Structure formats: structure tokens, C-alpha cells
Amino acid sequence: xxxxxxxxxxxxxxxxxxxxxxxxxxxxxxxxxxxxxxxxxxxxxxxxxxxxxxxxxxxxxxxxxxxxxxxxxxxxxxxxxxxxxxxxxxxxxxxxxxxxxxxxxxxxxxxxxxxxxxxxxxxxxxxxxxxxxxxxxxxxxxxxxxxxxxxxxxxxxxxxxxxxxxxxxxxxxxxxxxxxxxxxxxxxxxxxxxxxxxxxxxxxxxxxxxxxxxxxxxxxxxxxxxxxxxxxxxxxxxxxxxxxxxxxx
Amino acid sequence: xxxxxxxxxxxxxxxxxxxxxxxxxxxxxxxxxxxxxxxxxxxxxxxxxxxxxxxxxxxxxxxxxxxxxxxxxxxxxxxxxxxxxxxxxxxxxxxxxxxxxxxxxxxxxxxxxxxxxxxxxxxxxxxxxxxxxxxxxxxxxxxxxxxxxxxxxxxxxxxxxxxxxxxxxxxxxxxxxxxxxxxxxxxxxxxxxxxxxxxxxxxx
Numbered sequence: 390x391x392x393x394x395x396x397x398x399x400x401x402x403x404x405x406x407x408x409x410x411x412x413x414x415x416x417x418x419x420x421x422x423x424x425x426x427x428x429x430x431x432x433x434x435x436x437x438x439x440x441x442x443x444x445x446x447x448x449x450x451x452x453x454x455x456x457x458x459x460x461x462x463x464x465x466x467x468x469x470x471x472x473x474x475x476x477x478x479x480x481x482x483x484x485x486x487x488x489x490x491x492x493x494x495x496x497x498x499x500x501x502x503x504x505x506x507x508x509x510x511x512x513x514x515x516x517x518x519x520x521x522x523x524x525x526x527x528x529x530x531x532x533x534x535x536x537x538x539x540x541x542x543x544x545x546x547x548x549x550x551x552x553x554x555x556x557x558x559x560x561x562x563x564x565x566x567x568x569x570x571x572x573x574x575x576x577x578x579x580x581x582x583x584x585x586x587x588x589x590x591x592x593x594x595x596x597x598x599x600x601x602x603x604x605x606x607x608x609x610x611x612x613x614x615x616x617x618x619x620x621x622x623x624x625x626x627x628x629x630x631x632x633x634x635x636x637x638x
Numbered sequence: 639x640x641x642x643x644x645x646x647x648x649x650x651x652x653x654x655x656x657x658x659x660x661x662x663x664x665x666x667x668x669x670x671x672x673x674x675x676x677x678x679x680x681x682x683x684x685x686x687x688x689x690x691x692x693x694x695x696x697x698x699x700x701x702x703x704x705x706x707x708x709x710x711x712x713x714x715x716x717x718x719x720x721x722x723x724x725x726x727x728x729x730x731x732x733x734x735x736x737x738x739x740x741x742x743x744x745x746x747x748x749x750x751x752x753x754x755x756x757x758x759x760x761x762x763x764x765x766x767x768x769x770x771x772x773x774x775x776x777x778x779x780x781x782x783x784x785x786x787x788x789x790x791x792x793x794x795x796x797x798x799x800x801x802x803x804x805x806x807x808x809x810x811x812x813x814x815x816x817x818x819x820x821x822x823x824x825x826x827x828x829x830x831x832x833x834x835x836x837x838x839x840x841x842x
Contacts, residue, residue: 430720433727441785449788452795454696462701516696516800518784520722521715522689523699524800597785631719637785638726 420548420563424616424624425634438635442565451571451596454514459579460525469585470556470606478555483590488574492551492612495542502590505576508532513571515596517603520636529594531575535568538612546614549624552593555606560625561616561634562595562602571596574607599636601627659755659836661746667739668837674735675818677728682811684721687714692808696799705805729779736772760824767817771810778807 416422421439425431469475478486483502491497511533518524534550543564550567553559566572573594576583583589588605595602602625616624624634660668690710691700698704714721743749749768753761780786781793781803797803825833836842 430723430727433723433730436730437726441783444789445785451784451788452791458696460697460699460702462699464699464701516784518782518800519699520688520718522685522804523691524697525699526697597788599784627719631717631723633719633723638780638783 423633423635424561424622425628430633434633434635437638441635441637442563445565445597448565448569449597451515454516454526456514456528458526459514459528463525463527463587464523465586466519466600467558467605469589470554472556475555475606479585479589486590486608488591488607489609490537490541490612491609493544493547493614494538494612495544496540498537498541500537502576505532505574505591509536511570511573512577513573513594513596515571515594517596517600519600520632528579529573529575530577530580531573531591531594533570534572534574534593534610535570537574537610538567541612543612547612548614549612549616551611551613551616551619551624552604552607553609553611554604555608558604558606558626559620560593560602560604560627561613561619562598566595566597569595569597597637599638601632602636659842660840662840663742663746664739664748665837665840667735667742670735671732671739674728674732675814677724678732679811679815681721681725681728684714685718685725686710686808688712688718688721689715692805693801694798694805695801696794698801729776733776736768740768763817763820767814771814771817775807775810775814778803778810782807 413422416435416439421435421442423431423434423438426435469479486502488500488505489498490500509532510530512528512530514526514528516524516526538550548564549561550564551559551561562572571594574591575588575594576591578584578587583592588603588607591607592605593603593607611619613619616622620626621628625632627634627636686708687710689712690708691698692705692708693702694705743752746752749765753764756764777793778797780790781797782800787794787800794800794803797806832842
């Protein structure tokens with residue numbers, strides 16, 4: 390290798406490394422890095438999340454469908470919790486159930502199902518795909534998460550909305566996804582009260598992501614600026630099972 | 639007529655038997671592609687074992703009619719997290735590496751002048767893989783993404799739906815795997831050690 394070539398290669402290498410460092414800084418600054426960005430797979434997760442976030446910067450809407458396209462048969466994936474709390478609430482037709490909203494909000498709230506149903510509602514017919522490969526189309530009615538967040542008054546430094554279920558399931562989405570018009574807290578499915586098998590009394594609908602982000606049996610919503618100090622620190626129960634936090638593909 | 643010094647060098651190397659048969663860029667992208675392709679095949683097969691059943695249209699599940707059922711068990715249901723992560727990581731490597739290969743290939747006239755050693759069937763298969771099957775795999779892969787189709791719905795609708803995209807993705811993967819088998823068989827027939835060495839060192 391000639392001296393000139395060595396210098397050129399060295400300069401190109403240094404430019405590449407500092408370019409990558411600057412790109413990483415910028416990506417973190419603009420919220421393009423997912424909470425599970427560590428490890429070798431984290432590189433792919435970050436590229437996918439960052440690229441899709443940039444692509445969806447104009448708040449694109451998930452595809453919506455016609456009523457005639459609703460799937461008749463939908464397998465139950467994740468049965469109702471067997472714990473005593475859920476069984477008791479279910480026996481009481483969820484009259485005693487409350488949705489807790491807390492974290493970085495000006496006005497924490499505790500809302501009943503009746504109160505949620507009195508909020509502005511949205512109905513959408515969307516496609517939901519399981520990461521395994523199967524899918525279905527269903528109609529969902531609920532209150533847009535953005536309405537509740539605005540009501541509670543989200544603080545400026547908030548970055549994620551974390552949601553917890555009556556079983557041990559939990560997940561989170563970033564603020565743009567939380568404020569997206571199609572992100573719903575659904576209490577009706579295909580025009581009927583949400584059945585326990587499909588998430589009663591309330592479930593998340595995030596139609597721009599795969600099925601597993603649509604957590605059922607919700608009980609609490611927390612607004613936060615970091616996911617590091619919540620349970621496994623990776624923003625979701627999914628990493629415990631080997632799945633990624635972001636599920637846009 | 640080569641229109642740049644780089645292209646001239648490339649063409650010269652192609653014609654002189656004593657010099658490198660493949661440029662360094664072709665050799666590096668070939669092996670990066672090999673690695674990422676194996677990553678895609680292994681992880682793709684793992685994902686397939688979560689649901690080895692195919693549909694046409696927008697939707698499909700165990701309770702709806704299928705287009706075809708593979709004689710494979712549903713053994714990795716709920717266990718394909720690593721498969722998905724590896725698939726997307728390998729896909730990024732494969733796509734970025736492939737773009738580098740195609741762009742530099744055009745700059746060096748690789749697709750026009752670098753094919754002299756191959757017969758027309760080989761050239762056709764090669765072109766179908768690079769400019770046909772590979773873009774189809776990227777398209778159908780992205781058409782399964784609810785985030786991407788929120789921006790470009792036509793990626794799914796032009797194919798008849800998300801499940802159609804999944805089925806075409808599987809068929810394309812089979813075709814690529816078949817190409818790999820033929821490719822490796824040809825290398826064996828032409829002299830495995832000599833050709834692998836040539837693809838590593840650049841010299842026959």
C-alpha cells in the first residue's frame with residue numbers, strides 16, 4: 390500500500406466513523422432510536438424504526454377498509470386474565486373498572502368505562518397482522534388516545550406513553566404514535582361491546598404497528614420522558630419474549 | 639468506450655486473464671451478499687414455521703380458507719422474535735450492499751461489459767435475480783409493513799392485499815433459493831476451489 394493510499398484510506402475511515410457518530414447523535418436528538426437499540430439486532434431495529442419514523446413524519450394514516458371486508462373468523466390470541474381482579478371486574482360487568490392516567494400530566498385521572506364512552510368516539514375498520522403472518526380486518530370504536538392525553542395535559546418533555554394491562558402485559562409507543570388520530574382506546578368491536586376474548590373492557594389499537602402492540606385488558610396509562618426506569622427498561626414486555634419494541638413491520 | 643478511469647480499469651481487468659477477474663468491489667459485495675442471504679434464508683424459514691400457511695387477498699388466518707398449506711408444523715408460533723430481528727438486520731445489509739453493487743456496477747459498466755464469460759441463459763438468470771426478483775422481495779417485504787403501507791398503500795393494494803404480498807414474498811424466496819442451488823452447482827461443475835479463490839482474491 391502506498392503512503393498516499395494509506396493517508397486517503399485513513400482519512401476516509403475517520404470521516405466514516407465521525408459521520409456515523411454524528412448520525413447517531415442526530416438520530417437520538419430527533420427521537421429516531423428505539424429503546425431496545427442495544428446489541429447486534431439493535432442496529433437493524435434502529436435502522437427500521439428511524440427510517441419508518443422519517444417516512445411517517447407527515448402522520449400517514451393506516452389503510453381503512455369497507456364493512457364488507459371484515460373478517461368473520463378471528464382466532465383468539467391471548468385469553469382473558471385468570472387473576473382474581475379481572476374475574477371480579479368481569480363479573481361486575483366492569484362497572485368497578487377504572488382507567489388510570491398518570492405520569493407527566495397536569496391532571497391525572499381515573500376514568501370509568503361510562504366516562505370513556507361519553508368522550509368523542511372514533512370508528513375505524515383496519516387491518517391487523519400478527520407477527521406470525523396471519524391477519525384480519527375488524528371495526529373498532531373507541532376514544533382517541535390523543536383526546537385523553539390532551540384532557541390530562543401532557544407535559545412538554547413527555548416522550549412515550551406506556552400502557553399496562555390487568556395481566557402482566559404492558560407496552561409503550563412514542564408521542565407521535567400516541568397522538569396519531571387512529572390510535573384508539575377501543576371498547577367496541579364490529580359494532581358490539583368488546584368481548585373479553587378480544588380485550589374487554591378496553592384495548593389499545595395502533596393500526597400502523599403489528600398485533601402485539603395492541604395490548605388488551607388495559608388498566609393504566611402512564612406518560613413518561615424515559616422508559617429506562619420502567620420494568621425491564623426496554624419499553625415493552627415483548628423483549629422478554631425476544632420481540633422488538635417497535636413493530637411497524 | 640469507457641467513460642471514466644475507473645470504468646476503463648474495470649474493463650481492462652475483465653479482459654486480461656493474468657489480472658483480477660473480479661474487482662474488489664464485486665468480490666466484497668458478493669461475500670457480504672452471501673452472508674446476508676444466509677441470514678435472510680435462515681430467519682425467513684424460522685418466521686415461516688410460525689405460520690406455514692398462505693392466503694390471497696388482504697387477510698387470512700387458521701379459521702379462513704388458505705391458498706395452500708405447507709406440510710410443515712406450526713412449531714415456532716410466538717417464538718420468532720430472533721427470526722424477525724435477524725431478518726430485518728440481514729435485509730438492511732442485503733439492500734444497502736445490493737444498492738452499492740448495482741450503482742457501482744452501472745458506473746463500471748459491469749452489467750454491459752462484464753458478462754463476457756457467461757452464456758445467455760446465465761446472463762438472463764443473473765439479470766432476473768438482480769433486477770427482477772430482488773426488487774420484488776423488497777416490495778413485497780415492505781407491503782407487509784403496516785407502517786410503510788400507511789405511507790404507500792399501493793404497495794399492498796396493487797398486489798391484491800397484504801396476504802398476497804406475503805405469498806409472493808414466499809414464492810420469490812423459493813425462486814432465489816433455487817437460483818442459489820443452481821449457482822453453487824455451476825461453481826462446483828466449473829471448479830469449486832478455483833472459482834471460490836477467484837471470488838476471494840480476484841485471480842483465477
